[in-house]
Amino acid sequence: MKGKIFLTIVFSLILLSLLQASVKVREQARDADKILQAPSGATFFLELADTESAQTTGLGSRASMEEDEGMLFVFPELDTHRMWMKDMLFPLDIIWLSDASTTHSALGSRDETAGLVVVDMKEMVAPSTYPEVFSPQTTAKYVLEINGGVAKKTGITIGSVLMMVE
Numbered sequence: 001m002k003g004k005i006f007l008t009i010v011f012s013l014i015l016l017s018l019l020q021a022s023v024k025v026r027e028q029a030r031d032a033d034k035i036l037q038a039p040s041g042a043t044f045f046l047e048l049a050d051t052e053s054a055q056t057t058g059l060g061s062r063a064s065m066e067e068d069e070g071m072l073f074v075f076p077e078l079d080t081h082r083m084w085m086k087d088m089l090f091p092l093d094i095i096w097l098s099d100a101s102t103t104h105s106a107l108g109s110r111d112e113t114a115g116l117v118v119v120d121m122k123e124m125v126a127p128s129t130y131p132e133v134f135s136p137q138t139t140a141k142y143v144l145e146i147n148g149g150v151a152k153k154t155g156i157t158i159g160s161v162l163m164m165v166e
Contacts (some may be wrong), residue, residue, distance in 0.1 A: 027166075032046055047070075059088060060086055070146040071145045075142065077141065078140065085130040091125055092126065092148050093148055094134055097118055117159075118156060118162070121158060
């Protein structure tokens with residue numbers, strides 16, 4: 001009798017482990033173009049906006065977004081890429097990024113890591129700010145949009161290096 005109870009407990013624990021592993025794999029297999037990790041370990045599943053059409057639409061008209069999701073705007077060159085809140089229904093943190101290996105002086109010494117460094121950001125930008133346009137104080141090649149308040153919650157600040165995971 002004790003043997004059956006022991007086997008039942010062991011079998012239940014193994015089944016629970018497999019179930020947890022399956023959930024984790026499904027979460028990581030989420031439909032994301034890129035995965036970005038903050039220095040705090042927070043992971044973001046990103047949709048790419050790398051065409052003019054996708055960049056014009058952005059996250060506009062979406063009702064919401066998961067806290068660990070975002071949109072990465074990829075531009076062909078460094079510039080002061082301007083962003084707006086047209087058709088937005090929730091606040092965003094707008095984060096301008098450059099390749100860490102090409103970022104110099106204003107942020108200190110050259111960083112040779114293969115990440116993206118935050119060169120400027122605007123936090124908790126409300127939808128009601130439209131038609132105001134937001135620009136960085138320095139050039140950037142990428143713009144990351146995440147839910148408003150998430151940058152602060154995950155410790156993302158100017159100078160933070162975000163690493164591409166996938």
